[in-house]
Amino acid sequence: MCAIIDANAASEVFGSNRPEAGVKFFDWFYAGKGRLFIGGQLLEELNRTPVREWARQGLNSGWLRKVPDNDVNAKTQQIRDEGQCRSDDPHVLALAVVSGARLLYSNDADLQQDFKDKNLIDNPRGKVYSTREATSFQQSHARLLQRKDLCRP
Amino acid sequence: MDSVTLKNFRCFREEQTARLAPLTLLVGENSTGKTSFMAMIRALWDVAYRHRAPDFKEEPYDLGSFDEIAHHRGGRGGRTRAFEAGFEVAPTVPKDAPGGADRRPYRFDTTFECVGTAPHPVKLRVSRNGTSAESWLMDDVWGGQCQTPTNQWAYVPGASGVRVGDDVLLVSPYYLTEINLFPRVPEPSSDEMELIRELLVGFYGHTIGRPYASAPVRSRPRRTYDPARVSRDPEGDYIPMYLASTYFQESQTWAGLQEALVRFGRAAGLFDEIAIKPLGKRNTEPFQITVRKGGNRVKGPPRNLIDVGYGVSQVLPLITELLRPDAPSMFLLQQPEVHLHPSAQAALGTLFCQVASRRRKLVVETHSDHLLDRVRMDVRDGKTRLKPEDVSILFFERGDLEVNIHALRIDQEGNILDAPPSYRRFFMQETRRSLGL
Numbered sequence: 001m002c003a004i005i006d007a008n009a010a011s012e013v014f015g016s017n018r019p020e021a022g023v024k025f026f027d028w029f030y031a032g033k034g035r036l037f038i039g040g041q042l043l044e045e046l047n048r049t050p051v052r053e054w055a056r057q058g059l060n061s062g063w064l065r066k067v068p069d070n071d072v073n074a075k076t077q078q079i080r081d082e083g084q085c086r087s088d089d090p091h092v093l094a095l096a097v098v099s100g101a102r103l104l105y106s107n108d109a110d111l112q113q114d115f116k117d118k119n120l121i122d123n124p125r126g127k128v129y130s131t132r133e134a135t136s137f138q139q140s141h142a143r144l145l146q147r148k149d150l151c152r153p
Numbered sequence: 154m155d156s157v158t159l160k161n162f163r164c165f166r167e168e169q170t171a172r173l174a175p176l177t178l179l180v181g182e183n184s185t186g187k188t189s190f191m192a193m194i195r196a197l198w199d200v201a202y203r204h205r206a207p208d209f210k211e212e213p214y215d216l217g218s219f220d221e222i223a224h225h226r227g228g229r230g231g232r233t234r235a236f237e238a239g240f241e242v243a244p245t246v247p248k249d250a251p252g253g254a255d256r257r258p259y260r261f262d263t264t265f266e267c268v269g270t271a272p273h274p275v276k277l278r279v280s281r282n283g284t285s286a287e288s289w290l291m292d293d294v295w296g297g298q299c300q301t302p303t304n305q306w307a308y309v310p311g312a313s314g315v316r317v318g319d320d321v322l323l324v325s326p327y328y329l330t331e332i333n334l335f336p337r338v339p340e341p342s343s344d345e346m347e348l349i350r351e352l353l354v355g356f357y358g359h360t361i362g363r364p365y366a367s368a369p370v371r372s373r374p375r376r377t378y379d380p381a382r383v384s385r386d387p388e389g390d391y392i393p394m395y396l397a398s399t400y401f402q403e404s405q406t407w408a409g410l411q412e413a414l415v416r417f418g419r420a421a422g423l424f425d426e427i428a429i430k431p432l433g434k435r436n437t438e439p440f441q442i443t444v445r446k447g448g449n450r451v452k453g454p455p456r457n458l459i460d461v462g463y464g465v466s467q468v469l470p471l472i473t474e475l476l477r478p479d480a481p482s483m484f485l486l487q488q489p490e491v492h493l494h495p496s497a498q499a500a501l502g503t504l505f506c507q508v509a510s511r512r513r514k515l516v517v518e519t520h521s522d523h524l525l526d527r528v529r530m531d532v533r534d535g536k537t538r539l540k541p542e543d544v545s546i547l548f549f550e551r552g553d554l555e556v557n558i559h560a561l562r563i564d565q566e567g568n569i570l571d572a573p574p575s576y577r578r579f580f581m582q583e584t585r586r587s588l589g590l
Binding site: 014016018026030031032033050053054056057059060061062063064065066067068 | 522525526529561565566567568569570571572573574575576577580581584585588589590
């Protein structure tokens with residue numbers, strides 16, 4: 001399973017004061033069930049979050065995957081030029097398109113809408129893991145982490 | 154060798170095949186069979202190309218007698234009565250060969266049984282594309298059989314024993330086309346014999362040199378060396394003599410080697426100059442090895458090898474062996490990073506990336522993250538001719554009584570692919586704990 005974490009939500013997964021849903025998300029790839037993708041502008045943003053402490057271990061262990069910055073940046077520009085994106089995070093959408101990751105951990109309403117937009121992300125459609133409505137670990141969270149089809153084939 | 158297969162050998166129970174790339178890194182906890190794996194690579198070479206039973210106690214490995222080497226299944230299973238190993242090797246195809254040239258690999262397999270107290274190869278098999286030649290030994294009697302897509306025939310065992318003195322003679326399949334001593338049943342056609350001849354000439358015709366196996370701890374430096382033997386040994390005892398001999402007798406080779414050593418010394422932060430200091434006028438007299446570290450403005454004094462950090466004398470045999478012009482075509486290196494600072498470990502990773510190729514394969518057992526990281530980065534950043542597929546990471550994972558080998562890959566971005574969840578579990582736990590999560 002392939003996931004992306006929005007920089008604004010990174011501390012919920014890697015920080016010291018995490019909600020239950022964030023802890024479970026962490027446990028999910030800590031158990032080797034998920035892969036986290038980074039690259040482009042999001043890499044720079046995550047570098048200012050607690051993800052940084054895990055970067056080397058993640059890359060060496062194989063659960064953190066780096067995507068070519070040039071590819072992500074080019075796609076970001078394309079999404080921006082096409083003007084279909086509501087949020088100010090086209091780089092996150094670009095990373096999903098380039099890497100094939102289809103699960104996003106984010107609490108940004110606009111980005112969530114964009115990520116689920118079939119015109120922006122498809123085959124398979126994007127899914128969002130969020131703590132906007134509940135910080136506890138819900139059935140909806142569990143179902144997302146159990147899916148095995150959230151990577152582009 | 155492009156891959157190695159093991160079964161019932163030491164801690165490897167199930168048949169497992171591990172790919173050997175130009176640069177193969179063996180990683181995993183202690184006592185997971187990494188050294189045994191390397192010992193088998195050399196043993197296979199001895200059986201296949203030296204036509205002799207391997208010495209599993211030859212330095213730098215000491216795997217013990219058959220009882221220590223054959224896999225113990227535990228409980229009632231006891232110890233297995235035989236173990237198997239093999240390898241694949243790609244044919245030598247000229248660069249200008251047409252695209253349709255047959256590049257399918259040759260395969261060599263052998264079975265070991267206990268003879269006396271030591272493992273002895275009792276079955277040898279060379280095969281490719283449905284054609285095979287096999288020789289075997291049973292109760293001191295030699296026999297064999299060949300197979301082509303159209304026929305199969307046996308060499309009726311001779312009644313005479315093949316024990317020579319205390320040694321059991323190893324009859325290579327190579328001789329199957331040469332020996333007319335024993336009847337062939339049924340008699341093959343000349344075309345079928347030609348297929349077998351092509352198989353054997355192809356396999357034995359491009360023998361690679363014997364792998365060089367280094368010891369995990371290299372010899373201690375001495376203040377003064379006396380010229381002596383220059384033949385290779387696992388601890389690198391001979392390296393000072395080799396350096397002096399090159400210095401005295403082959404000035405051009407010495408200049409090239411010295412430059413390469415200094416390049417590594419600088420990259421690793423170990424030394425900026427290396428020199429041979431003769432203590433007499435003739436090359437038969439004692440000599441010293443000195444290194445010098447340069448400051449920003451002034452050079453430091455030349456210092457004897459014994460007076461600088463242990464890391465220098467430990468790594469010197471390895472880098473010399475890797476950089477000398479007549480370097481072996483295969484290296485088996487155990488923990489080359491010992492005594493080195495992380496920056497020097499990383500520089501060693503870069504050196505491996507520069508030296509490794511399809512013609513010079515490196516199999517490196519390491520516990521160094523710095524070395525592994527540097528390899529990943531150099532491949533990703535194009536600082537080496539190695540492509541991602543030229544690097545193989547073999548993760549040795551211990552189960553209850555056996556070990557599994559996981560083949561990991563790296564991609565263009567230096568990402569580690571195909572890692573099982575257990576890979577680097579310890580490091581993850583330590584990071585989690587250190588961050589208080």
